[in-house]
Amino acid sequence: MNEALRVERRDGPDGVDLYLSGPIDEDTLLAEGLGALGGRVRVHLAGVTRINSAGIRVWINTFRAVPPSVDLDFLDCPQIIVEQANQISNFIPRGRIASFYGPYACAPCRAREGVLIHVEAHREELRRGVAPEAPCPRCGQPMAFREFETEYFAFLDDER
Ligand SMILES: [Zn+2]
16 A cells, blocks of 8 residues: 555634645645635645655645635745745745755764744845854754755745
């Protein structure tokens, strides 16, 4: 049996939280998983494990169909989602990426860490192609960003 995407939905007083986990591919019933959406919607993506080309079409069609009245945020985007947002101009057809993981490495102790970056808190430096400072969780030394910053943060340029 193939692994399938799971969507956990929590409806609260300040909006809907959707937690996605697993792969997004041609078999993913994403729109059905999201259900009817209104008001504020936060899509949490830390659990997404992979997305293939068919999954990208499912993703774009699903979020393009979200009504304009919905205030849509994508949170905790893993690197695989950031890469799609950078390579495909309409990958985020509605809403905005509010937070994402950046790949960091520590030279002294060789730790490799994904660090969660909040766009609003770092918008100016991200737009300049500067990765936020991140201390190594193991040894406390400042870590280095492992991708080309201007490319990794390029998705911010086509926010709408
Ligand atoms: Zn370290």
